[in-house]
Amino acid sequence: MSEKVIVELGDRSYEILIGSGIRELAKQSDLLVTDSNVDKYYGSWAETKANCKYIFPAGEENKSIQTVADICRAAAQNRLSRKSVMTALGGGVCGDMTGFAAAIYMRGIDFVQIPTTLLAMVDSSVGGKTAVDIPEGKNLIGAFHQPRRVLIDTDFLKTLPLKEIRCGLAEIIKTGVILDENLFAELEKAPETLTTAPDYARYSSIIRRCCELKAQVVAADEKEGGLRAILNYGHTFGHAFELLSNFTLSHGEGVALGMCAAGEYAAAEGIWSKQEALRQKKLIAALGLPTRLDTAYKTGDVIQAMLGDKKSASGKINLVLPTRIGHAEIFKDAAAGKIALAVESIYA
Ligand code: GLY
Numbered sequence: 383m384s385e386k387v388i389v390e391l392g393d394r395s396y397e398i399l400i401g402s403g404i405r406e407l408a409k410q411s412d413l414l415v416t417d418s419n420v421d422k423y424y425g426s427w428a429e430t431k432a433n434c435k436y437i438f439p440a441g442e443e444n445k446s447i448q449t450v451a452d453i454c455r456a457a458a459q460n461r462l463s464r465k466s467v468m469t470a471l472g473g474g475v476c477g478d479m480t481g482f483a484a485a486i487y488m489r490g491i492d493f494v495q496i497p498t499t500l501l502a503m504v505d506s507s508v509g510g511k512t513a514v515d516i517p518e519g520k521n522l523i524g525a526f527h528q529p530r531r532v533l534i535d536t537d538f539l540k541t542l543p544l545k546e547i548r549c550g551l552a553e554i555i556k557t558g559v560i561l562d563e564n565l566f567a568e569l570e571k572a573p574e575t576l577t578t579a580p581d582y583a584r585y586s587s588i589i590r591r592c593c594e595l596k597a598q599v600v601a602a603d604e605k606e607g608g609l610r611a612i613l614n615y616g617h618t619f620g621h622a623f624e625l626l627s628n629f630t631l632s633h634g635e636g637v638a639l640g641m642c643a644a645g646e647y648a649a650a651e652g653i654w655s656k657q658e659a660l661r662q663k664k665l666i667a668a669l670g671l672p673t674r675l676d677t678a679y680k681t682g683d684v685i686q687a688m689l690g691d692k693k694s695a696s697g698k699i700n701l702v703l704p705t706r707i708g709h710a711e712i713f714k715d716a717a718a719g720k721i722a723l724a725v726e727s728i729y730a
Contacts (some may be wrong), residue, residue, distance in 0.1 A: 389508065389597040390529060391604060396633060398508060398532040398593045401586055405431075405496055405535040411469035412462050415453055415480040417441075419499050423541050428471055434460045438479070442629070445475045445515045446544030447523060451481040466529070467492045468516040469656045473546075474506035485527035495529045498538040500550025500585075501634065503559065504592040505613075507532050509600040519692060520621070526605055534589060536582045544577060544670075549634030551576060552616075554592055558616045559662060561595045563708035566665070573668040592646035612710050614693055615702040616641035619725070622687035626679045631672075638671035639728060644727045647716070647724035648703040658707050674693070674730040681722035686723070 399407060405427070414432035416425070428435055436456040438449050457468065470480035470493060477495050484493035497507040514525025539547065551569075558566030568588065575581040576588075596613070603609040619630040620640025624631050628694035631639070645662050648654035663673050688699050698715045705711060 383586075385586060387590060387593045387597050389528070390601040394528050396529060396531050398534060398597070400503075400536070400590050400593065402536050404533050405537070408469065408494065408496060408533055409655055411494065413453075413457050413460060413468035414469040414471055415476060415483070416471040417444075417473075417476050419693070420476070424471065424498070424538075432469060436519060436546060438476075440475075442475055442515070444703055445479060447514050447516070450479050450483045452516055455486045457483070457487050462487065462491065464488050464491055467494060468506075469494045469496060470529075471495065471496045471498065472644075473502045473633045477502055477507050478511070478513050478521070481510070481527050481529065482524055485512055485525040488637065490527065492530045493527070497532070497534060499542060500539060500547050500589075500628075501553055502550075503534045503589050504550055505553045505596065507534070508593055508596050510604065519690065522692060528569065528604075534593070536586050536589065539582060539585060541582060543650040545632060545634075547577065547580065548670055549632050552634035552637040552641075552666075552671055554588060555662070555665055555669065555671075556613075556615050556641060557592045557595055559641065559704050559707055560612050560702065560710035561599075561708060562591065563593050563706075566707050569669070570665055573670075577670050606634075608712075611693070611700075611712055612702050615704070615710050618691055618701060619643040619687050621691050622684050623675065623679070625639075625687045625690075626683060627673075627677065635672050638666045638673070639675055642666065642673050642728045643724045644701060646727045647701065647720060648705070650720065650723060650727075651703070653713075654704050654706070658704070661707065662704075673728065675725070675728050676730050678729045679724065679725070681725050684725050685718050685721055 387398040408431045411432040415436045420441040421437045470477040495507040497503045510526045510528035513521035516522050616637045620636035624636035645659035649656045649659040655682045699718045700714050
């Protein structure tokens with residue numbers, strides 16, 4: 383059984399199909415891009431769906447303009463034209479780079495996303511953000527380029543390590559907190575069936591709901607002029623924690639801790655109830671994600687790192703904060719002293 387979500391963007395609208403075995407619906411691609419890890423498991427299958435395959439070494443450190451240039455060169459060497467289609471088979475790094483290569487090769491060709499991680503399934507494969515990192519920061523070079531189709535095959539979750547599942551769960555919790563109390567309440571039931579003993583049918587409907595909510599946000603504000611920024615809930619604190627940990631914290635762990643800090647900030651401001659902030663913390667812990675910072679980073683360093691985030695406009699830190707479970711708003715120019723107190727309150 384498959385589930386379908388449409389991202390409504392006029393003549394660039396596209397469908398997201400979700401379910402077990404969905405990858406078999408992929409049409410023949412002109413160039414399929416994947417990483418060395420995914421290729422080990424799914425490389426032979428990928429070859430049945432593509433005229434040629436480009437494999438880059440797995441890892442965020444390879445999310446570079448050089449790899450995108452190499453993908454474009456592979457496209458040119460294999461004579462891809464303006465009518466050709468690229469396919470991303472992999473996690474967020476693969477989707478972001480293939481999407482960016484498709485955005486710039488011959489000034490833009492079509493691409494299809496086949497995400498293999500939970501995080502990519504519920505977030506990065508939907509919405510058309512494509513980018514690479516440079517030494518000055520993550521995702522600083524990129525383009526908005528929507529895929530033509532997203533095929534989410536829940537069977538990929540069967541080979542995904544639990545740590546990666548938890549990364550995706552952090553984004554799913556985020557979606558519940560900012561947009562849908564029912565989704566949040568669903569996550570509170572039987573946490574082991576989402577972690578140590580995954581129920582993949584349950585995952586199908588959770589992924590569908592996340593994609594539906596994200597599709598609505600993207601349709602309303604494709605280029606992040608306003609509303610779309612709420613998807614960054616937990617990320618401004620989270621990116622700072624990731625950076626200060628030298629990326630020993632995963633993105634999911636950073637976002638989980640970021641949501642805890644943002645929750646403390648919102649509760650201290652009186653815009654969110656302490657009970658709901660605690661409910662969020664309990665869910666994060668129940669799904670095996672951290673709620674306390676093991677290292678007490680200097681709050682000045684956290685603030686500097688938050689200011690370095692590309693979402694911080696003209697030296698000011700804007701925060702996405704919940705006002706109830708299922709609703710969040712953007713608060714401009716957060717006070718450094720209050721940020722420091724929120725961070726200190728999650729030290730172990
Ligand atoms: N990952 C946040 C966004 O797509 O806007």
